[in-house]
Amino acid sequence: MIEELLQRAIKKALFTxxxxxxxxxxxVLSSTKKxxxxxxxxxxxxxLKQAKKKPEDLAKEIGEEVVKEIPYIASYNVIKGFLNFSLDKNFWIEFLNKNKSNETFGxxxxxxxxxxxxxxxSPNTNKPLHLGHIRNNLLGWSxxxxLKANGYAVKKVNLVNDRGVHICKSMIAWQMFANGETPQTNNEKGDHLVGKYYVLFDKExxxxxxxxxDKGVDEKIAEQEVPIMKQAQQMLVKWENKDKDVRDLWQTMNGWVYEGFDKTYNRLGVDFDKVYYESNTYxxxxxxxxxxxxxxxFFKKEDGSVWIDLTEEGLDEKLLLRKDGTSVYMTQDLGTACLRHNDFGSDNLIYVVGNEQNYHFQVLKKVLEKLGFDWAKNIYHLSYGMVELPNGKMKSREGTVVDxxxxxxxxxxxxxxxxxxxxKNDFPEQEADKLYNTLSLGALKYFILKVDPTKNMLFNPAESIDFNGNTGPFIQYTYARISSIVRKAMxxxxxxxxxxxxxEKITLNDKEMDIIKTIYSFADVIKEAGRNYSPATIANYAFLLAKQFNAFYQDNSILKETNEDVMIERICLTYFSGQVIKKAMHxxxxDVPNRM
RNA sequence: GGUCUAAUAGCUCAGCUGGAUAGAGCGACUGCCUUCUAAGCAGUAGGUCGAAGGUUCGAAUCCUUCUUAGAUCACCA
Structure with a gap:
């Protein structure tokens, strides 16, 4: 890397x-402003202080030394305290020749x-996936x-929340109202069918x-005493006692949901190396x-419940076992963390979970640390922001979710x-279908992933997702143009x-240099995206490169260029741009289409 | 009330560990298709970076206070 050579030379100059x-x-070296x-x-x-020099003089003297030291540095200029180095054109040409067909470039x-x-x-099996889950899934997969591109081995896991009173709710409602309907009899996706009964439960x-x-019962008491709620709670007890009928129904309905989830995951293009079920881990x-x-x-209270005191850490006391000895969410998560650590021999666990659970993960980490697991300090909660609608948060029960x-x-x-x-209506049917899938998912995924994961984001259903400007299809379109040129060159x-x-006989113009420098920075961008767990960094990069290519494309002939050496250089640059766009989008x- | 997070153009968002005149896209207005894909390109208008202090040669970026919004503080998950 040329930056390292520069740093070394500058260090030497400063010292001598x-x-x-x-x-x-x-x-600190930065790329020179446009x-x-x-x-x-x-x-x-x-x-300045240590050198006891004026900024201009200092910059000049360092520049002089560095130019002598590194042959690739063709020249330097000084503006106030800014020392700008220009690299020799041949450095860039060599870079292109060396890397343009390198499969693992970046x-x-x-x-x-x-x-x-x-x-x-980590879905619940009582309702279908919505836009919030989409953000989660896309972030996790990306x-x-x-991380793989940063050289890490990665295992993707899913922890399905398939038990609990909320699951029983859909089951009760199904028993009460469904008249035995199934995804088959109804021709309905299983997760949607089950979700329908979850909503029905709430209504009832x-x-x-x-x-x-209305009969005069206190609302708080009514909420607990209502028959349908009692039934759900009783069902949960039966489930825990492995009652055969309840377990059968549970398995059947969850089966419907999984079939539905698989379709959604499949279409979305996400997958897992291992799926855990809470019914096995709770x-x-x-x-x-x-x-x-x-x-x-930990300590035990008089009633027998178990707690940890984290007040010294600035947190509260946290319950770990109920007085009846049953476990809570935290208990289970402690267990599954260790399970994962053991299953994969991993010292690095990442959880992609919404920021509403920040507190939970703070506690989880602290508890594991206190238990003496040294890998616990590496636990990283990739805490992402909510997807909000113009009138606020999505609420499944109120039907304001985007499915x-x-x-x-x-x-x-x-x-x-x-x-x-x-x-563009001349695509054969199959190709057209594939293209629409590619473009629609490109638009959706890019829309979600281009925003900083940690921030809340807004989705306005009325405006729907754009296909022009800073969008997935814009970048896909650029790639299609590139493919077309590379094809024709061949x-x-x-x-x-x-x-x-x-x-090396050719010269490079500004637009070409913009592209080359952007391509050159790809490895750094991947590193930064990895450091910040941020697909948004990659998305911004892909957009920048596509934009720069389009600007270049607009006022430079490629295949019609009369100077053959220049034509070849431009074809190569076009090809290389395409490769990098494809990788970034991957x-x-x-996906990126060869035609659109 | 405690804790945490956010606030940048009319709207949606960039802005890396402090660095040169704060950037995109959408929307508005102008131009550019007999030339490699116009889902494109070029341009105009639009900003007290929530407010006030502070640190620094230098602050959207760091610190303090305040305002506003959100999350969380369950024997729910």
């Missing part, structure tokens, strides 16, 4: 000229054999890919509560609690409409961009 001793890593001439910039202000070498385990999705529940309240963690009691990390399947279907229709509106000129070499889980 002014006896300033710095670490190479602490010398308005100024140069490729890399050093800000010299931090060294990716980092394998750095660890111990896998990172990333949990994402971050996994980004509210009705019954109101009846009691009893884990109890042993840990007992160990903790013995070690004196995942519906949304994907709407996007598909829109992709179709847009394509036909552009007069067919009409018999030039294979992959293998042909660029001559990290987001977005």
């Amino acid at each position: 000229l002014y006896n300033i001793d710095t670490e190479e890593k602490e010398i 308005e100024f001439e140069g490729d890399f910039t050093l800000v010299v202000f931090p060294y 990716y980092h070498a394998i750095c660890s054999d111990k896998p990172i385990v990333i949990e994402y999705s 971050v996994a890919e980004i 529940y509210k009705k019954e509560v109101k009846e009691l309240v 009893l884990l963690g109890k042993n840990l609690v007992n160990e903790g009691l013995e070690k004196g990390v 995942a399947d519906d949304l994907m279907q709407e996007m598909y229709e829109q992709a179709k409409t847009q394509t036909l509106e552009h007069g 067919q009409e000129k018999n030039i294979d961009a992959k293998t042909i070499k660029i001559s 990290l987001l889980g977005i």
